[in-house]
Amino acid sequence: MFYWINISNDLQILAALIAVSIAVVAFWNYLRIRSWKLLVLSIAYTMLAAYNVIPYYSWIDPNFYNEVPFDIFYIQELIEFLAFAVLAYIYYSERRARGIKITRLHWIVGGLVVGTFFSLLAYLILTVGYLTLDLGQAISWSLFVIGIPVLEIYIIVSLFSYYKGVKNKNTLIVMAGFVCLFSYYLVITFLSYLLSHVWDYDVSFVFALASALTLAGYTLFLVALLRPKGSR
Amino acid sequence: MSDDSSYRSKCRIYADILRAIQTTDQAKVTYLLHEANLSYERLTHHLGKMRKLGLIENGVEGESVVKITAKGSKYLAEFRKIEEFGETFGITI
Numbered sequence: 485m486f487y488w489i490n491i492s493n494d495l496q497i498l499a500a501l502i503a504v505s506i507a508v509v510a511f512w513n514y515l516r517i518r519s520w521k522l523l524v525l526s527i528a529y530t531m532l533a534a535y536n537v538i539p540y541y542s543w544i545d546p547n548f549y550n551e552v553p554f555d556i557f558y559i560q561e562l563i564e565f566l567a568f569a570v571l572a573y574i575y576y577s578e579r580r581a582r583g584i585k586i587t588r589l590h591w592i593v594g595g596l597v598v599g600t601f602f603s604l605l606a607y608l609i610l611t612v613g614y615l616t617l618d619l620g621q622a623i624s625w626s627l628f629v630i631g632i633p634v635l636e637i638y639i640i641v642s643l644f645s646y647y648k649g650v651k652n653k654n655t656l657i658v659m660a661g662f663v664c665l666f667s668y669y670l671v672i673t674f675l676s677y678l679l680s681h682v683w684d685y686d687v688s689f690v691f692a693l694a695s696a697l698t699l700a701g702y703t704l705f706l707v708a709l710l711r712p713k714g715s716r
Numbered sequence: 717m718s719d720d721s722s723y724r725s726k727c728r729i730y731a732d733i734l735r736a737i738q739t740t741d742q743a744k745v746t747y748l749l750h751e752a753n754l755s756y757e758r759l760t761h762h763l764g765k766m767r768k769l770g771l772i773e774n775g776v777e778g779e780s781v782v783k784i785t786a787k788g789s790k791y792l793a794e795f796r797k798i799e800e801f802g803e804t805f806g807i808t809i
Contacts, residue, residue, distance in 0.1 A: 510805075513798045517727040521807045522798075578807055646806040654804035708804045 488688040495695035500536035502702040503529045506709060524574055531567035535560055536698070561632070568635035575642035584645050594641070598634050604674070636666040657708040664701030668694045728809060729754070729762055731795040734771065734788050742775040742783045 510526035513519075538560045579586075643659035671694045679690065724732070729752065736751035737743040743751075749759055763782060766772045771788035775781030784792075795809075802809040 506805075509801065513801055516794070517725070517798055517809065519725055519727070519802075519809050521802070521809070525805055525807065574807060581808070643806045650803050652800075652803045654800070655806055658805055709801070 488692045492691040492695040495692065495699045496536040499695070499699045499702040500533040502706045503533035503536060506705055507533060509709065521574055521577075524570055528567045528570040528574075531563050531570070535564040535567065538563075565631050565635070568632055568639065572635045572638050572642075575639055575646075578646065579642055582646075582649060584649075590641070594637060597637065598630075601630070601633060633666060633669050636662055640666065654708040654711055657704050657711075661701040661704035661708070664697050664704065668697050668701075671697060725809070726762075727795060730766060730771065731792060731799075733759075733762060733766065734784055734792045737772065737782060737784045738789070738792065742777075742781045745780050745782075748782075 507526045507529035510522050510529060514522035514526060538556065640659055640662045643655055643662065647655040647659060671690060675690055675693070733748060733752045733754075736748050739751075740747070745756075745759065745763070748754075748763075749756060752759060754762070763772065766788070767774075767782075769787075770785055771791055772782045773785050775783050799809050
């Protein structure tokens with residue numbers, strides 16, 4: 485169990501380092517031209533780094549996962565939620581500036597995707613007792629873990645529409661990175677449920693798999709950042 | 717409120733003016749009015765500031781013609797890098 489969790493933590497620390505690098509570059513660029521979007525981007529990636537660095541404390545204290553108050557996980561999810569909310573706001577502002585509207589079809593498709601995800605997750609948490617939480621915890625936890633994928637879907641759609649405008653492959657790579665981050669929740673939620681409840685397997689490796697997806701997402705961000713300039 | 721409510725930052729306006737100048741060796745103010753999409757008052761205001769910053773200088777024909785300086789070219793190259801960073805992460809600078 486702890487073997488996989490330690491691997492998972494290692495991967496998330498690497499992801500945090502990449503997030504910090506992006507935040508530093510964004511802040512450096514902000515200092516040069518004072519664009520509020522760059523400052524907000526820098527804040528968002530700093531928060532994502534903070535989210536990924538919290539598991540680091542399990543290295544300091546081997547009993548972290550046994551002793552840690554549940555609140556730390558709320559704080560961790562809240563930080564991630566705020567980071568994605570900030571990013572979604574930038575992309576909302578960008579879409580408005582470019583005159584890209586969300587059509588009724590987008591709302592219907594988005595509503596179906598999110599609604600299905602939400603219903604399944606609510607079913608797993610409340611009916612099956614998947615996370616063994618009480619009702620209050622289940623509701624607040626659901627708000628975070630559903631709110632974050634919703635924001636991620638919005639970010640992915642916004643990046644894709646931005647890509648269609650600028651035709652810059654780097655934007656597409658960053659969008660693929662967000663798809664990896666989004667799949668984190670699918671893996672954690674549904675794969676671990678299937679393995680533990682349907683096939684009765686040990687699910688601890690799922691955490692490492694999910695963290696590997698997170699790291700893959702951040703690695704794509706790094707690739708987009710470091711690609712030779714002019715190779716659009 | 718209109719959907720197309722984005723205002724260009726001062727940095728972007730400078731970059732747009734410099735790009736327009738760079739496409740020709742020396743640019744006339746009337747040409748810049750069209751290329752940088754600015755009113756005459758705004759353009760002359762920005763050109764004055766850019767002269768003070770050393771990004772542009774007057775052409776041989778006087779103030780009605782401007783040309784880009786080495787500092788202006790460097791500014792444009794740096795702005796392009798930041799612009800590419802923004803595009804990568806889905807934002808327009």
